[in-house]
Amino acid sequence: MIRYFDFVQLSNITSKSIIRALKHWFATFGIPDILRTDGKYPRFPRSNDLAERYVQEAKTLLDKCLEEGSDVQLALLHHRILLDQPLVHQYDD
Numbered sequence: 001m002i003r004y005f006d007f008v009q010l011s012n013i014t015s016k017s018i019i020r021a022l023k024h025w026f027a028t029f030g031i032p033d034i035l036r037t038d039g040k041y042p043r044f045p046r047s048n049d050l051a052e053r054y055v056q057e058a059k060t061l062l063d064k065c066l067e068e069g070s071d072v073q074l075a076l077l078h079h080r081i082l083l084d085q086p087l088v089h090q091y092d093d
Contacts, residue, residue: 004080005054 008021026032061079065072 004083005058006076007058 006025008024010017010021022035057079061075062072064070065075
């Protein structure tokens with residue numbers, strides 16, 4: 001399972017705007033076998049620890065980009081590349 005986040009700015013949180021964003025992601029990344037949501041009311045984000053962690057990471061990334069004037073899409077790419085790196089490197093003897 002891929003465990004990285006992406007985000008898009010929505011003008012509102014209606015079903016129509018969310019479906020439009022999902023269609024864009026599906027066109028870009030393909031249609032997933034499984035689409036997971038927390039199924040919770042959006043006003044209580046702490047009910048899903050993994051989703052809340054990603055929200056905090058996204059906010060931190062956005063704040064840093066705004067502070068430094070850097071490109072958000074490049075920051076997201078860098079974040080994904082770092083997630084793909086192995087935690088332990090193996091060296092040949």
